[in-house]
Amino acid sequence: MEIAAFFQGILGASSLILGASVGVFWQPNKAFSAAIMAFGSGILLAVLAFEITARVYQESGFFPLLSGFFLGGLLFIGLTNYVDHHGGFLRQPAPSRRYLLEQIQEQSSDVLQSIAHIDVIQNLPDSEQKILASLLKPVHIAPQEIICQEGEIGDYFYLIVKGEAEVRKRERVVTILRAGETFGEMSLLTGEPRSASVTAISPMDLYQINQEGFEWLLNHSPHLARAISRTLARRLQVSTESQVESERNLSLWQQQLMNSMQLDLMLKQDSETLTGLVKRSAPSAILIGTLIDNIPEALVIGMNVGKNYIGWSFLLAVFISNFPEALSSAAGMKQTGTKNKEILSLWSGVVLLSGVCALGGYSLQDQVSGFLLVLVHSMAGGAILSMLASTMMPEAYELGGSTVAFSTISGFLSGFFITTVQMH
Incomplete structure (x- = not known):
């Protein structure tokens, strides 16, 4: 089962390599990037709602769900803000723009x-x-x-x-x-x-x-x-x-x-600004920041290997949602001067580490109490939702405008259909 957890973690994250390869060698137009990112957000929202939220509530009630989601959200936002401040902001276009905006605001008063x-x-x-x-x-x-x-x-x-x-x-x-x-x-x-x-x-x-x-x-x-x-x-x-x-x-x-x-x-922006962004970006911070985005999903996959709790529908949703995230990130990193080899190495490392995180999630099954396991599930759910709200969905809207609503709806209904089929 340990091997199964490791490979399921890699499988869920493997679309990161695929998305990064597409983003490095082909610059998709904004409409395509927005549509696929919105679809991935929708399907992950559906599976998050029906696979994690509903089942945690049925098993342990509202308080563990509430506590876990808020703790997971606070932990995710706190860690990502710290990593971004130390050079990890270039892992995705959205935090890159936020960082640039903060720098502009600091310099504009004079x-x-x-x-x-x-x-x-x-x-x-x-x-x-x-x-x-x-x-x-x-x-x-x-x-x-x-x-x-x-x-x-x-x-x-x-x-x-x-x-x-x-x-x-x-x-x-x-x-x-x-x-x-x-x-x-x-x-x-x-x-x-x-x-x-x-x-x-x-x-x-x-x-x-x-x-x-x-x-x-x-x-x-x-x-x-x-x-x-x-x-x-x-x-x-x-x-x-x-x-x-x-x-x-x-x-x-x-x-x-x-x-x-x-x-x-x-x-x-002029070359001086972009060069400054690249210099402030540390490869290790980018790696850690990217991994933080994927740890909650990998933990959930690992914690449920061998259990009839969260199954292949969640794994499929993670696979689909990871593709547009890596595509957009790789395209943005390339435009700021990061070499193709470095981008692909980064995402390959994240895939392997996601497998390790899934293995760690599997080891928790027999090491913690049932209540704590449910709380960890809720925290992972809160972290995933925070990632969607702070990164994927704003990025999709910025690229595609209001038209991404239909892609998000399509993704959500697809996730609901997959989950419903699995339940029955």
Whole structure:
């Protein structure tokens, strides 16, 4: 029976290798990843409800179920937070994004203070200001330095924190730009060369955003799009003789502002940010974090080998749910620079260790009392539910939106059908 427990633990986790291989050598589209992840979540929810929750309640009542689920949830969240803080966050895209967001929030307060006086951001909601701050790069400009050259292709949008600059068009000074103003957006919007040159009059402190970040911001921040539209309108009214032409051009630019680009902020960060993420990620922490995600399932499999308690329906659910988890994780790790060999070695190690955990679960059968065994079952159930709530389901929704509801329903009904067939 010990050998059976070990191999059933490996069997349940073996889809991790399959999912990781797919994620490494083929980048699935978001809709596919979301659908399969939602389906796996649904089937695991069903089996969790009917295989663990219902049977523990029938055998021992509500109190052990309540205590075990909350203890399991607290233990799982506490351990995963600790591991993520020590470098394990890159094991999955969802904790990677959470970690990145925390870093952005820590670094953005000083930036927000320095740009608070800039006109186009003064009425932005706090959430949009924080996103903007995460994309800004500080630049210092010396007097007489040319920032933008007339006739060149534009690549940055600028916010003036301190200093003054003159705008020249065909060697004629058109206007003076001062602290709190912005420039450079027109060329980014139209794709045409710069219409004027901008030269620093005094030492200047600027923040710049590259074209990709600028387009992402306009797509996701309607308040910023409207503010820039108003700025363009004022400039057009001053610089063009025809009000009709101004309104026509403004309408075209406003349409360009709101065109959807469907960019992924996390995966489009600059190379410096991604390199920093990889350096902060320790392989051992990734391994431990991934194993924590799978220990509860392996323990349940091992604790019930040879018993007519939780059977092949749970094993099948674990197998199905592990595939999308590994697929998404491997794809995310590859995009952050982790080598294919390291990714596959990581998941192979998790599969073997899952077998060891199942073996450990089997050894508990004769070592602990019936009440404690039920409590361990409940704790495993709470940990599994916490994993679904904190990782798989948010990841599925983020990738696929509301359409994942139907995949989750399909998975849940499939799990219910499998469980019902086994019971009868």
